[in-house]
Amino acid sequence: MNLGYARISKADGSQALDLQIDALTAANVAPDHLYKDKASGKREDRSGLEACLKALRKGDTLYIWKLDRLGRDLKHLVTTVRNLSERGVGLCVLTGQGANIDTTTSSGKLIFGIFAALAEFEGDLIRERTMAGLAAARTRGRKGGRQFELTKNQIRLAQSAMANRDTSVADLCRELGISRATLYRYVRPAGQLRDHARRVLKVERDTPPGAST
Numbered sequence: 001m002n003l004g005y006a007r008i009s010k011a012d013g014s015q016a017l018d019l020q021i022d023a024l025t026a027a028n029v030a031p032d033h034l035y036k037d038k039a040s041g042k043r044e045d046r047s048g049l050e051a052c053l054k055a056l057r058k059g060d061t062l063y064i065w066k067l068d069r070l071g072r073d074l075k076h077l078v079t080t081v082r083n084l085s086e087r088g089v090g091l092c093v094l095t096g097q098g099a100n101i102d103t104t105t106s107s108g109k110l111i112f113g114i115f116a117a118l119a120e121f122e123g124d125l126i127r128e129r130t131m132a133g134l135a136a137a138r139t140r141g142r143k144g145g146r147q148f149e150l151t152k153n154q155i156r157l158a159q160s161a162m163a164n165r166d167t168s169v170a171d172l173c174r175e176l177g178i179s180r181a182t183l184y185r186y187v188r189p190a191g192q193l194r195d196h197a198r199r200v201l202k203v204e205r206d207t208p209p210g211a212s213t
Contacts, residue, residue, distance in 0.1 A: 004029035058088035163191030
């Protein structure tokens with residue numbers, strides 16, 4: 001059975017599904033086997049795609065207009081198609097850069113294999129660049145990872161202020177120049193330190209303001 005999936009990025013009517021639907025219909029996809037979404041490709045909650053993937057059965061073929069209609073990015077695309085292949089479902093791309101991809105044929109599988117290799121290569125490059133950047137930072141005396149927003153003195157100030165029931169959280173955040181979410185990442189509502197703060201202060205347990213650390 002042939003199933004089709006079509007997607008446009010905007011739901012305000014500035015784009016139309018007609019072109020994709022016409023192409024899918026011409027590829028022998030019945031109207032009641034067409035699944036549609038009006039959502040950004042970056043979104044994970046695409047109900048049309050989710051329903052389409054659930055409806056596919058072994059021996060079916062999924063038709064899409066272009067590769068960018070299906071995957072959020074190259075990695076997601078490769079993962080999706082691999083899952084389809086493991087279920088015995090084929091993929092056929094009708095136009096665009098992936099127009100020769102038809103995983104129901106040997107040549108189509110070969111072409112998609114190249115895409116999969118490129119996705120793996122891209123992932124390796126990202127990891128290598130990240131490690132190289134961290135190594136370069138360490139040679140300059142900097143440590144990689146997330147930077148802390150508050151200094152030790154600011155954390156102790158926040159700890160003491162939050163222990164006082166009369167403290168205005170909004171005023172404290174304004175004084176420290178941080179958001180409420182950032183404040184609570186360091187200090188609990190009653191003033192106890194969170195793990196984020198302990199790492200900055202280099203303490204293993206909560207200590208009251210003014211105590212030796």
